[in-house]
Amino acid sequence: TRPKTIFSGIQPTGVPHLGNYLGALRQWAKLQDTAEADTTLLYSLVDLHAITIRQNPKQLRQWKKESLAMLLAIGLDPKRSVIFHQSAVPAHAELMWILSCQASTGYLGRMTQWKDKTANEKDGSEKLKLGLFSYPVLQAADILVHRATHVPVGHDQAQHLEFARQIANGFNETYGRHVLTPPETLVSPAKRIMSLTEPDKKMSKSHSNPKSRILLTDPDDVIRSKIKSAVTDSYEGITYEPERRPGVSNLLDIFYHSGEAVETSSQDELAKHMQGLSLRALKEEVAMAVTNVIRPIRERYESLVHDQAALDAVAEKGAQKAVRSAAATMVEVKSAVGL
């Protein structure tokens, strides 16, 4: 069988939070550490995706640097994984255009993420940008330009992966040869981590309340205070009931996924185990587990983020490798299309 190629991306739009880590980044590092020797791994800071929302240029540049330091801090090794800024590899945007000539606007319009955005848009189409609409086409290009066979993503991204598969198959059918590789989805084993202040929403970089998320740069005392003030409920005891008790269940999810015993237990079992505790004591346990997960990441990050020369060197090397990986695909794509 053909060697595997793993690709995934994250937007450099701020310090990643605990949800990004438990839902995605931790799996990236794990895949790297357990991959067979002939597996290629590519991890991208998708800055072209970031500008689908208007960004402050100075801030974006700073975030790109910080996000790169964070990918190293969570355990990605630039000798093993290709780590790069998306905009440093123009073939992503070039393939996107070619795929745009293949993509159905009807299909794109039915994507949940677009429908959510348009539902909130009261002024009609004036303010809605084309880039946001065609976001999934760029995402498909990101994956297909590197012939990724496996794409680790959170549950929220499964629909976009299906789109990438369809566009790859559609392209191959149109041009009568196998040029693009439909990728397989590796859905994260971790559940969605929810906001600490509004546990019916997912923990997100874009949420305005800073207490809603735990950052991978938060000091221990900040983590403890955020968890201490997490919204729970006034029901008796500790039970795992995501519908009825979203706050408490989210704490159990965080504890479960932060702990060592992920493989051997379930959140239900965990809740039974913690039954006798007060909510306050539960929060203390959760805070302990989370500080233990984040502390080493934060410490590595702090030692990396100020070394501009080292970060530039990593970005440069990564870009060179990613440019080569993408070029091989573009030769075949252009040949198929007649360009």
Ligand code: ADP
């Ligand atoms: P955000 O939604 O915070 O802006 P991104 O869109 O950059 O984060 O997502 C990066 C990765 O992190 C994706 O694979 C996504 O599925 C995952 N992710 C984001 N938020 C969460 C969450 N609350 N719980 C679990 N995984 C998440």
Ligand code: NA
């Ligand atoms: Na997201």
